Amino acid sequence: MTDVTNLTAAELAGVIASGEASAAEVAEAFLGRIEAEDGAINAFLHVDAEGARAAARAVDEARAAGRELGPLAGVPVAVKDIMTTKGVPTTAASKMLEGWKPPYDATVVERLKAAGTVMLGKTNMDEFAMGSSTEYSAYGPTRNPWDLSRIPGGSSGGSSAAVASRMAPLSLGTDTGGSIRQPGAVTGTVGAKPTYGGTSRYGLIAFSSSLDTPGPFARNVLDAALLHEVIAGHDRRDSTSIPQPVPPVVAAARQGATGDLTGMRVGVVREFDEAEGAEPGVIAAYKQAVETLGKLGAEVVELSCPHFPYALPAYYLIAPSECSSNLARFDGVRYGVRTGDDGHNSLEEVMALTREAGFGPEVKRRIILGTYALSAGYVDEYYGKAQKVKTLITRDFTAAFEQVDVLVSPTTPFTAFEIGSRTEDPVQMYLADLYTIPSNLYGGPAISVPCGLSDGLPVGLQIMAPTMRDDLMYRVGAAFETTQTPLVPQR
Amino acid sequence: MMSTSTLPSYDDVVSRYEPVIGLETHVELGTRTKMFCGCSTEFGGEPNTQVCPVCLGLPGSLPVANAAAIEATIRIGLALNCTIAEWCRFARKNYFYPDMPKNFQTSQYDEPLCENGYLDVEVNGETVRIEIERVHLEEDTGKSLHVGGATGRIHGATESLVDYNRAGIPLVEIVTKPVPGTGVLAPEVARAYVTELRDVIRSLGVSDVRMEQGSLRCDVNLSLNKPGEEWGTRSETKNVNSLRSVERSVRSEMLRQASVLDAGGSILQETRHFHEDTGETTSGRSKETATDYRYFPEPDLTPMAPDPAWVAELKAALPELPRVRRLRLQADWGISDFEMASVVNAGAVELIEATIAAGGSSEAARKWWLGELSRRANESGVELGELAITPAQVAELQSLVDGGKITDKIARTVIEAVLAGEGDPAAIVSARGLEVVSDTGALTAAVDEAIAANPDVAEKIRGGNHAAAGVLIGAVMKATKGQADAKTVRELVIARLS
Ligand SMILES: [Zn+2]
Numbered sequence: 006m007t008d009v010t011n012l013t014a015a016e017l018a019g020v021i022a023s024g025e026a027s028a029a030e031v032a033e034a035f036l037g038r039i040e041a042e043d044g045a046i047n048a049f050l051h052v053d054a055e056g057a058r059a060a061a062r063a064v065d066e067a068r069a070a071g072r073e074l075g076p077l078a079g080v081p082v083a084v085k086d087i088m089t090t091k092g093v094p095t096t097a098a099s100k101m102l103e104g105w106k107p108p109y110d111a112t113v114v115e116r117l118k119a120a121g122t123v124m125l126g127k128t129n130m131d132e133f134a135m136g137s138s139t140e141y142s143a144y145g146p147t148r149n150p151w152d153l154s155r156i157p158g159g160s161s162g163g164s165s166a167a168v169a170s171r172m173a174p175l176s177l178g179t180d181t182g183g184s185i186r187q188p189g190a191v192t193g194t195v196g197a198k199p200t201y202g203g204t205s206r207y208g209l210i211a212f213s214s215s216l217d218t219p220g221p222f223a224r225n226v227l228d229a230a231l232l233h234e235v236i237a238g239h240d241r242r243d244s245t246s247i248p249q250p251v252p253p254v255v256a257a258a259r260q261g262a263t264g265d266l267t268g269m270r271v272g273v274v275r276e277f278d279e280a281e282g283a284e285p286g287v288i289a290a291y292k293q294a295v296e297t298l299g300k301l302g303a304e305v306v307e308l309s310c311p312h313f314p315y316a317l318p319a320y321y322l323i324a325p326s327e328c329s330s331n332l333a334r335f336d337g338v339r340y341g342v343r344t345g346d347d348g349h350n351s352l353e354e355v356m357a358l359t360r361e362a363g364f365g366p367e368v369k370r371r372i373i374l375g376t377y378a379l380s381a382g383y384v385d386e387y388y389g390k391a392q393k394v395k396t397l398i399t400r401d402f403t404a405a406f407e408q409v410d411v412l413v414s415p416t417t418p419f420t421a422f423e424i425g426s427r428t429e430d431p432v433q434m435y436l437a438d439l440y441t442i443p444s445n446l447y448g449g450p451a452i453s454v455p456c457g458l459s460d461g462l463p464v465g466l467q468i469m470a471p472t473m474r475d476d477l478m479y480r481v482g483a484a485f486e487t488t489q490t491p492l493v494p495q496r
Numbered sequence: 497m498m499s500t501s502t503l504p505s506y507d508d509v510v511s512r513y514e515p516v517i518g519l520e521t522h523v524e525l526g527t528r529t530k531m532f533c534g535c536s537t538e539f540g541g542e543p544n545t546q547v548c549p550v551c552l553g554l555p556g557s558l559p560v561a562n563a564a565a566i567e568a569t570i571r572i573g574l575a576l577n578c579t580i581a582e583w584c585r586f587a588r589k590n591y592f593y594p595d596m597p598k599n600f601q602t603s604q605y606d607e608p609l610c611e612n613g614y615l616d617v618e619v620n621g622e623t624v625r626i627e628i629e630r631v632h633l634e635e636d637t638g639k640s641l642h643v644g645g646a647t648g649r650i651h652g653a654t655e656s657l658v659d660y661n662r663a664g665i666p667l668v669e670i671v672t673k674p675v676p677g678t679g680v681l682a683p684e685v686a687r688a689y690v691t692e693l694r695d696v697i698r699s700l701g702v703s704d705v706r707m708e709q710g711s712l713r714c715d716v717n718l719s720l721n722k723p724g725e726e727w728g729t730r731s732e733t734k735n736v737n738s739l740r741s742v743e744r745s746v747r748s749e750m751l752r753q754a755s756v757l758d759a760g761g762s763i764l765q766e767t768r769h770f771h772e773d774t775g776e777t778t779s780g781r782s783k784e785t786a787t788d789y790r791y792f793p794e795p796d797l798t799p800m801a802p803d804p805a806w807v808a809e810l811k812a813a814l815p816e817l818p819r820v821r822r823l824r825l826q827a828d829w830g831i832s833d834f835e836m837a838s839v840v841n842a843g844a845v846e847l848i849e850a851t852i853a854a855g856g857s858s859e860a861a862r863k864w865w866l867g868e869l870s871r872r873a874n875e876s877g878v879e880l881g882e883l884a885i886t887p888a889q890v891a892e893l894q895s896l897v898d899g900g901k902i903t904d905k906i907a908r909t910v911i912e913a914v915l916a917g918e919g920d921p922a923a924i925v926s927a928r929g930l931e932v933v934s935d936t937g938a939l940t941a942a943v944d945e946a947i948a949a950n951p952d953v954a955e956k957i958r959g960g961n962h963a964a965a966g967v968l969i970g971a972v973m974k975a976t977k978g979q980a981d982a983k984t985v986r987e988l989v990i991a992r993l994s
Contacts, residue, residue, distance in 0.1 A: 088556070089554075089555065089556040095555075097555070102555065105555075107549075107554065107555070107556065108549065108554070109549050109554075109556075109557075111556060206558060207556070207557070207558050208556040208557075209556055210555040210556050211555075211556070211796075213795075214795035214796050215795040241560065242558060242560060243558050243560075244558065244559065244560050244561065244796060244797050244798050245795075245796065245797075245798060326792060327792075327795055329590075329790075330588050330590050330600050330790070330792070333590060333592065333598065333599035333600055334553045334555070334597065334598045334599050335555075336592065336594070336599060338594045338658070339552060339553075339554075339597065340554065340555075348654070351653075352594060352653065352656050353592070356592060356594075376790065379590070379790035379791075379792055380788055380790060381788045381790070384790070384791075384792065388792055
């Protein structure tokens, strides 16, 4: 048997189902890989070896008993540390939650377990998902397997690095402004943000409630679709969850794998082309990708989304506003760390000291931004106006999807940058989400698929689809993938 | 009461100032589960036993709105003649306090579920219309216990304990528009409004509206102005925990504000706390550093959009409201406004109605509930309805009197026995042998015995002095333990001695 960590998730499910390898052996192989690699990469905040072994054993027993196995039974998955896992530490990469063990599973985690997947552990991230580089983790940065001096993207950088370095075949991330797609792009992995409300937020430690969306990372489009289908679907515990059937993403990925896009209309957004700051290598790979889509039979249409340039500033009002409220609960009263409770400080002082000590700089920056944007006298000018931009961007998408089936763009303007090179200038960091944010404000699905290298570093192609038409982006992504050589880092 | 001497008299105050009152009432709904989770709303559980990730605001948890609470709020709005919003949202009210698990309260801000209604109340036989500004739905907070400070408040406490059982219980806030022009009646109007509101909500069956348990809470806003001048600055009095306190707090705030204004001072816009023991208010947290609640629409919940057809159905299905019912009963019973007012004030409407339903006449029902039974309730310091006697028992008692089985006087003895738990009136009468002695043979014997024992008196009666009969009647009554009808005895005595 070859090294199973080289196999795709679909292949792993196959060898486990056929008995070629046991789920326990597969789990051990990935745990071994983590042991060997993660010292250098720091993708995991917590490895749940015992939990993984027990879950793998249960799959092997179910198979031995002749019970039917799900399409991902026995396949290991790494989970972003922003998702609650019953009895397993969940910190959102913050000092604030050090040692907290949630009493319940997030819905997506519950569905992973029900599907018989094997959770390896919890992955590193920017604290409370605020960042684009995983440098804002309270537990040290995660490194990009393509170049250890560079960032793996963020905020779901642990999840992208784990998949890119074959420490896990699959992982879950969350995407609020690009936090799955951008790390996917810069690590050469596939990262998908489902339709907002298509995957449940119950058990996701909230950053920006109206934007947060959990979704899959994988090394190919089909694997991402398989994981997507396992975690998606209506959840009555999340009021914003959409009570509709899951779009047929796996079937769409299989259809796309035929490499035929005849009849598909692909939109290219003029405003994106005019945006400044994108690296020439990224633009070159993207142009090449658009040409390839044409060769696959798609009709490429240039169109205008006039409000897209306002997406980034609107996002940096909406997300901080919501986070300033969502993170108010971290006060040391009920759970997590408590600072300054020495018998002299008042309760209010203890709450303030706890927040001072527990939150990192980027979280504080956004709480302050959001508190300001919601303040009396400013709320209409900032939060209110940003909501109007959100409506206008939604209209842009709706109008665009009357002309085309999907929109494409680069996923992020630049390849993985050097650790430390952008932390001094938050606005430079925020630019990483230039192309990804419009889909979050609209609520529609979008995926990043590798489209080559620029100076030896991966570049991603973003494919955006209408809400609840996640299947379209998987079809286009899978078709495009047939033209690409798999990107494998030299580790 | 140290400040009493400096306070002007109430009559003096109302002759020089006009009060404007406003009432903010919070009603805990009696839904089975909390506003945004499935936890029980039962009162009085062990601290922190009725909690879950949602109502504890644990990271990752999300709210799901309780449809029964939304329906109850709409019904309250309809009963208060409000317009029901066709589309509205919850909003987050952000402020830090340890009894709020998320450090924001899910409430409503500029899009209340119900607005622009009114409630008519009766004060001194006059109808006063109280305009309702809004009725909205929110979640209750937990309860804090601050230990070690001088004041029992958060400042200076060495330890704070929090019970989250109450956190997340659906709470309806009902806010009146400012009510000017009530003058001397301001305290009574305030009380009448809260009473009427309580009765309306109780009639809807959506809350037990018990002020002593906190399921009905009231904040009283009050300002004074000189006639013809603009409204003054208002204070907001909290901790008003009974109907009586509503009235007292308005009166005491009127006196306090008048004395401040008389002395050339100005009223602070502040929160004040009412004290049951002294009947006075003291200053709470000043609102000068006004909290900015940073309201914004709750992104975790979808908007509420009650279907107008469904709202119309709810409206059609509202029960008869207390005021309408009172007017109908007053007409049925054929009593005056004044008499009806005493029935209402005694809290006897339902009791009398039920007594009549059980076969009693309206006169008799009113006589017992407003007379003997009110007296006993007062003596024991309980509400009339809390007495251990049912309307059916009162009806039975009256039928015993009407049938000549017992006298009115014996009836009072029977009431005492019923209250003591001895059973139903008829059973008590027979067990205790309290039935009127109507057997003339037995009575004649008792009369003859009395005549034989009092020859002098008998002689006087024979001589035509019928007034002397009282002595013999008394003797017979004593011998029959009061169970004889005095009138019958008198007739017998005179017949024997004629
Ligand atoms: Zn609960």
